Each structure stands twice: as C-alpha cells, then as structure tokens.
Amino acid sequence: MTTTKPTPSARETELLERAYAYSLTHGLADLSLRPLATAIGSSPRVLLFLFGSKDGLIRALLARARSDELELLHQITSQYSEPPGLDVVARELWTWLAAEERRPLMKLWVEAYGRSLVSPDGPWSDFARSTVEDWLALFKSVQPGKDSKAAQARRTEVLAVLRGGLLDLLATGDTTRVTAAVIAQLGR
Numbered sequence: 447m448t449t450t451k452p453t454p455s456a457r458e459t460e461l462l463e464r465a466y467a468y469s470l471t472h473g474l475a476d477l478s479l480r481p482l483a484t485a486i487g488s489s490p491r492v493l494l495f496l497f498g499s500k501d502g503l504i505r506a507l508l509a510r511a512r513s514d515e516l517e518l519l520h521q522i523t524s525q526y527s528e529p530p531g532l533d534v535v536a537r538e539l540w541t542w543l544a545a546e547e548r549r550p551l552m553k554l555w556v557e558a559y560g561r562s563l564v565s566p567d568g569p570w571s572d573f574a575r576s577t578v579e580d581w582l583a584l585f586k587s588v589q590p591g592k593d594s595k596a597a598q599a600r601r602t603e604v605l606a607v608l609r610g611g612l613l614d615l616l617a618t619g620d621t622t623r624v625t626a627a628v629i630a631q632l633g634r
Contacts, residue, residue, distance in 0.1 A: 458496045461488050465503065466510045470550035473557050474504055504569035508558050514551060515577065518542055519584045529588040536585075536604045536632050543612050544621055544628075552616060581605050607631045 454462070464486035469477070479490040479500055497503035522538050523529075543552060555577075562574035585601040586592045611628040615621060 455496075461486060461493065461496060462506055462510060464488075465493075466507055469507050470554055473554065474507060475557055475561065477504065479503075501569035508570065508573050511551065511554055511558065512573070512577065512580075515555070516580060519580065523584065523588060526588075529590075532585055532589040532600065532604060533632055535588045536608060537629065540608060540611065540625065540628050540632070543608065544615055544625055546621075549616065552612060556613065556616060578605065581608075604632065 465482060468482055468485050472482075477500070479493055483490045483493055493503055494500075497506055518539075522535055522542075542548065558570060559574045559577065561568070561570040562572065565571070582601050582605060585604060586597075589597050589601060591597045607628055611624050614627075615624040618624070
C-alpha cells in the first residue's frame with residue numbers, strides 16, 4: 447500500500463520557504479537546526495516535528511530547489527507555440543543561469559549536486575541523477591529528430607556545456623568570458 451504525505455500545513459509551507467531562503471545564503475552542507483530555527487523564527491523541535499528529521503528537512507529543501515528548476519524549464523518551453531529547438535532553449539537557459547540574482551540558487555544547486563554524488567545514501571540521494579533527467583527531458587522535447595543517437599549525444603553535450611560554464615562562472619564571476627565561451631560552443 448502506498449502512503450502519501452498529507453498536504454503541508456500553512457506553517458510548514460511558511461517555514462520551508464524561510465528555510466529555503468536561509469539555505470540560499472548559508473548552504474546546506476553544514477546546516478545546523480538551532481541556527482536555522484532561530485533565523486527563521488522557529489525551534490528545532492518544531493522543525494523536527496514538521497519534517498521528521500534533519501535529513502527530512504534537507505530533502506524538503508532540495509525538492510523546493512528542484513521545483514524552482516522545473517518551473518524555469520516549464521517557463522522556457524511554454525512561451526513557444528512550437529518547439530523552438532535545442533540551441534534556442536540552451537541560450538535562454540544560459541541567460542537565466544548566468545544572471546547575477548540567481549547565483550545563490552546556482553550555488554545551492556551545485557552543492558546539492560556534488561553532495562548527491564558523494565553521499566548517495568543520504569538526503570541528497572538521487573538529486574544529481576534526477577536533475578540530469580529533468581534537463582535532458584526538456585532538451586528532448588524541443589529537439590528535432592529527438593530519438594536518434596546523434597540527437598541524444600547533442601543533448602548530453604549541451605547539458606555538459608551549460609553545467610561546465612556554470613561551474614566556471616560560479617568560481618570566477620567572469621560572466622563575459624564564460625558567456626562568450628558557452629554561446630560559441632552552443633552555436634557549433
């Protein structure tokens with residue numbers, strides 16, 4: 447029998463949003479419940495009650511971050527009446543990813559992605575694989591000849607270029623240089 451989690455209460459939703467804002471600034475790797483609870487106007491006991499454990503809270507925060515990512519993907523594809531093509535979508539994604547106001551979210555994404563790779567059994571499990579699948583599914587939906595081996599390889603290449611560019615951008619802050627390289631590679 448499958449059990450589903452009941453709809454979150456207004457308080458749970460409010461605290462999750464506050465915790466999400468906190469994690470965008472402070473990250474998740476060294477998350478401690480006491481400072482988090484104090485910062486968001488709660489207590490460790492309430493957070494444990496609502497999310498079950500620290501791992502449960504981290505899973506909820508990762509799901510919240512992933513929902514932002516999925517919303518972005520939906521926004522990009524929904525503005526076209528016909529699939530715009532992989533290169534158009536990739537350029538739009540890069541513009542979104544490279545925006546200064548998104549740096550906290552992108553840093554959180556990189557942290558979660560990396561932790562998912564080195565701690566596959568913890569609350570991070572499946573985050574990296576799921577996000578790869580999300581992006582590849584978007585790319586496939588806008589790509590002509592989407593079922594060919596060449597199309598699959600191109601989707602993977604575009605994903606690698608965007609993620610590599612993102613890592614470089616976050617490390618250096620050199621938007622001009624990295625954007626030029628990403629756009630050059632996407633235009634091949």
